[in-house]
Amino acid sequence: MIFTTEKEICTINGGGCCSPKPKGKMECVECSTEAKAVLSKTLNALLTNEAKESLKSLEGFYYCKTSNCKVVYFKEDIVLSQSDLKVEVGLKDGAIPATLCYCFGWSKEKIKSEIQETGDTEALSDIKSKMENPGCNCEVLNPSGGCCLGDVGKAIKDIKRQLS
């Protein structure tokens, strides 16, 4: 698999966010949902040393974001799960904290308590302003290797629905 460094445009913020993302998609070996390719530097930053030592190469992996699927990364017959990562994968069921934005520390818990206290959340505006300054580092902090805004927006809708 050959990765390009073409930028994936973050549509919510009008583009320009984050990292050059590898192109390519593959169905998850477990849940058959389409999974996106991740950069080797993302795995290098987030995998445990044991997991890294067991792998010949960190290239060519895909990230499964399905909440009830145990697979986090996969390629061919290799499957990596939560126990192979140093960070909690916030989008997976049972994650505590359920971190969504790894750059600026927004979790489902934090968003929920803010909505309960004030009726709304500053999460999206806070993240967007910090993306401009100081800038984000999703490719080595977020297990997805990419922008969290889509996940944050979806979580806010879900939480508001639960609370209403």
Ligand SMILES: [Zn+2]
């Ligand atoms: Zn999956």
